[in-house]
Amino acid sequence: xxxxxxxILNRLLSRKNLTARSEFTDAxxxxxxxxRYLEEGRLGKAVLILFNSPFPFPHTLYTRLFQxxxxxxxxxxxxxxxxxxATFCPTPxxxxxxxxxxxxxxxxxxxxxxxxxxxxxxxxxxxxxxMITAYTQNGYALEALNLYLDLNKSGVYATxxxxxxxxxxxxxxxxxxxxxxxxxxxxxxxxxGNVILESSLVDVYGKCRLMNDARSMFDEIQNxxxxxxxxxVRRYLEVGNGKEAVSMFFQMFRESLMPSSFTFSNALIAxxxxxxxxxxxxxxxxxxxxxxxENEVISSSLIDMYxxxxxxxxxxxxxxxxxxxxxxxWTSMVYAYATSGDVLKARELFNEMPERNVISWNAMLxxxxxxxxxxxxxEFVHLMRSSIKDIDRTTLxxxxxxxxxxSDVERGKQVHGFVYRTGxxxxxxxxxxxxxxxxxxxxxxxxxxxxxxMSQWRDKVSWNALLTAHARHGMSEQAMTIFSEMQLETDPNxxxxxxxxxxxxxxxxxxxxxxxxxxxxxxxxxxxxVLTGALVDMYCKCRELKYALKVFEHVASRDVVLWxxxxxxxxxxxxxxxxxxxxxxMTMEEGIKPDHVTFQGILLACLHENLVELGRKYxxxxxxxFCVIPRLEHYECMVELYGQHGNMDELExxxxxxxxxxxxxxxxxxxxxxxxxxxxxxxEWVAIRLNEQNFxx
DNA sequence: ATAGGGTTAG
Numbered sequence: 119x120x121x122x123x124x125x126i127l128n129r130l131l132s133r134k135n136l137t138a139r140s141e142f143t144d145a146x147x148x149x150x151x152x153x154r155y156l157e158e159g160r161l162g163k164a165v166l167i168l169f170n171s172p173f174p175f176p177h178t179l180y181t182r183l184f185q186x187x188x189x190x191x192x193x194x195x196x197x198x199x200x201x202x203x204a205t206f207c208p209t210p211x212x213x214x215x216x217x218x219x220x221x222x223x224x225x226x227x228x229x230x231x232x233x234x235x236x237x238x239x240x241x242x243x244x245x246x247x248x249m250i251t252a253y254t255q256n257g258y259a260l261e262a263l264n265l266y267l268d269l270n271k272s273g274v275y276a277t278x279x280x281x282x283x284x285x286x287x288x289x290x291x292x293x294x295x296x297x298x299x300x301x302x303x304x305x306x307x308x309x310x311g312n313v314i315l316e317s318s319l320v321d322v323y324g325k326c327r328l329m330n331d332a333r334s335m336f337d338e339i340q341n342x343x344x345x346x347x348x349x350x351v352r353r354y355l356e357v358g359n360g361k362e363a364v365s366m367f368f369q370m371f372r373e374s375l376m377p378s379s380f381t382f383s384n385a386l387i388a389x390x391x392x393x394x395x396x397x398x399x400x401x402x403x404x405x406x407x408x409x410x411x412e413n414e415v416i417s418s419s420l421i422d423m424y425x426x427x428x429x430x431x432x433x434x435x436x437x438x439x440x441x442x443x444x445x446x447x448w449t450s451m452v453y454a455y456a457t458s459g460d461v462l463k464a465r466e467l468f469n470e471m472p473e474r475n476v477i478s479w480n481a482m483l484x485x486x487x488x489x490x491x492x493x494x495x496x497e498f499v500h501l502m503r504s505s506i507k508d509i510d511r512t513t514l515x516x517x518x519x520x521x522x523x524x525s526d527v528e529r530g531k532q533v534h535g536f537v538y539r540t541g542x543x544x545x546x547x548x549x550x551x552x553x554x555x556x557x558x559x560x561x562x563x564x565x566x567x568x569x570x571x572m573s574q575w576r577d578k579v580s581w582n583a584l585l586t587a588h589a590r591h592g593m594s595e596q597a598m599t600i601f602s603e604m605q606l607e608t609d610p611n612x613x614x615x616x617x618x619x620x621x622x623x624x625x626x627x628x629x630x631x632x633x634x635x636x637x638x639x640x641x642x643x644x645x646x647x648v649l650t651g652a653l654v655d656m657y658c659k660c661r662e663l664k665y666a667l668k669v670f671e672h673v674a675s676r677d678v679v680l681w682x683x684x685x686x687x688x689x690x691x692x693x694x695x696x697x698x699x700x701x702x703x704m705t706m707e708e709g710i711k712p713d714h715v716t717f718q719g720i721l722l723a724c725l726h727e728n729l730v731e732l733g734r735k736y737x738x739x740x741x742x743x744f745c746v747i748p749r750l751e752h753y754e755c756m757v758e759l760y761g762q763h764g765n766m767d768e769l770e771x772x773x774x775x776x777x778x779x780x781x782x783x784x785x786x787x788x789x790x791x792x793x794x795x796x797x798x799x800x801x802e803w804v805a806i807r808l809n810e811q812n813f814x815x
Numbered sequence: 816a817t818a819g820g821g822t823t824a825g
Contacts, residue, residue: 281818345819422824
């Protein structure tokens with residue numbers, strides 16, 4: 119090891135003694151001047167006086183100096199203070215050297231800290247703690263743990279302070295076994311009741327994702343404080359148990375403790391992830407009540423919570439308060455509009471932003487992709503490239519999504535090249551986006567080659583992407599093979615099953631479909647509402663309505679999408695009266711609001727059964743009763759229904775009241791109906807229109 | 816004298 123910085127200063131200092139004339143000749147005057155500077159926070163001045171005074175100072179002054187060096191992270195000054203101490207105080211007390219170690223640690227200079235620690239003629243427990251803490255606080259967890267082992271070997275007893283520091287290091291490297299030993303040690307040494315140690319244990323177990331251990335430790339803490347609660351809420355959030363995170367947040371109030379701003383935002387993130395609007399709103403209420411609405415982080419979290427719950431109006435309300443307008447919340451709002459389909463509004467907001475970063479740009483880009491505006495997306499990418507220097511892996515994934523959406527394999531290959539050159543290729547997200555691009559664009563060969571190249575680091579998502587590629591291109595047989603290969607490497611998830619079932623439905627592959635269904639049941643997969651829909655679709659498409667109904671009946675809750683699946687499935691299997699019956703069950707008994715897809719099914723059923731009266735009744739009920747604006751396909755269905763039934767007067771009235779011009783297929787259908795059932799006035803009207811279509815003026 | 820959690824956007 120070379121000459122230390124401190125010792126150089128040291129020599130400098132002793133030479134200076136001989137030549138420089140100090141302003142102060144007595145320690146008392148110098149001390150009070152230094153103290154004055156310290157009080158004013160002028161560390162540099164204080165150290166200058168110290169350095170120019172060739173005599174020792176009281177220990178308390180050195181303490182104060184080291185403390186200020188620590189809090190302001192002033193490394194050079196810390197070295198000067200240490201040299202002065204070493205020069206004029208031949209045997210400095212251990213506690214002062216400990217303060218020096220601490221200062222070096224706070225300055226991030228582990229080398230100086232360790233050098234001093236190693237060179238100390240004598241150490242006390244505080245020296246070990248200062249050094250261990252220095253390692254811990256600078257992220258050198260393994261060094262901290264090693265030093266703890268040395269401490270044990272040297273016969274020094276670890277104190278509560280030591281253990282707190284060590285537990286923090288354990289947490290950062292997930293040293294579970296070590297932590298359990300420390301836990302035992304804490305119990306053995308009678309440190310139970312120390313809330314810091316116990317909260318740290320909760321923290322370590324939580325970081326190791328052992329929430330049962332974390333929770334039972336938490337429950338044992340007698341005098342929990344806000345940090346203890348923050349830890350448990352945060353760890354529940356991190357393991358994906360948002361429900362428990364939020365529940366714990368509310369339980370905190372029973373102990374009359376006030377959550378810190380960290381805990382507020384952690385609880386709000388949990389609400390965001392679960393789209394728990396009610397709980398989120400309650401937390402908002404508390405935020406207002408305790409006067410934290412102006413807190414920038416909390417209001418940003420509130421905005422994002424409302425955004426993720428899909429209540430843009432609420433989000434906007436919070437966003438209007440000036441204190442909540444920052445880069446982050448602004449980006450949340452852009453993202454909200456961008457992904458809710460209002461790209462124009464998003465862009466407007468984006469243009470108004472006082473500052474933007476790559477995340478804001480990505481949020482806007484995601485909007486164009488969300489609404490399949492590939493041209494606009496590409497244009498935006500160009501603008502982005504000329505406006506900001508850095509793009510990141512998310513940008514690259516988004517650009518790949520644009521290639522996927524617009525089936526632009528050529529551009530996708532260019533991105534692949536860029537990704538390769540810039541070293542982004544080893545990123546799993548990008549790797550999977552590339553795979554998805556090749557797969558969905560139908561370049562299955564490239565997809566397979568890339569998938570093979572990813573073999574060392576691919577994951578479940580990669581397998582699902584490969585599966586989707588084959589399923590989408592009608593290769594359900596190969597998809598089934600991939601499914602069995604996949605199981606050698608990873609477990610399938612709901613996405614896998616939904617993809618496979620979709621493939622089976624498209625191929626009418628009932629046997630494969632049944633196999634998948636059986637697999638899910640045998641392996642106890644939770645069949646959620648999406649998978650139920652996929653099963654219903656598959657059985658309906660494969661003409662096994664019996665099974666579809668069975669699946670449908672056994673599900674706990676049904677949303678409108680699931681009802682639509684079964685209703686359309688009934689129509690598909692020509693069980694139209696059943697479809698109508700199910701519609702009544704859905705609207706009357708379960709109180710589910712039908713949407714435009716539901717009515718497509720219902721009108722189709724009426725058409726199949728030639729129920730013109732009922733069809734009209736349902737059509738009218740759409741806007742009158744259910745607030746569903748009829749779309750083109752509904753009008754088409756009605757035209758078909760009237761035409762088929764020969765209600766020519768009604769058809770004429772209907773077509774005249776239509777809010778948009780009839781399409782050519784519609785006109786042709788009407789014309790044929792006129793020919794069949796006879797209605798010269800309508801026939802003439804249609805003929806003129808058709809003629810206009812063929813020979814525009 | 817020395818110790819724990821550390822929050823917001825794609």
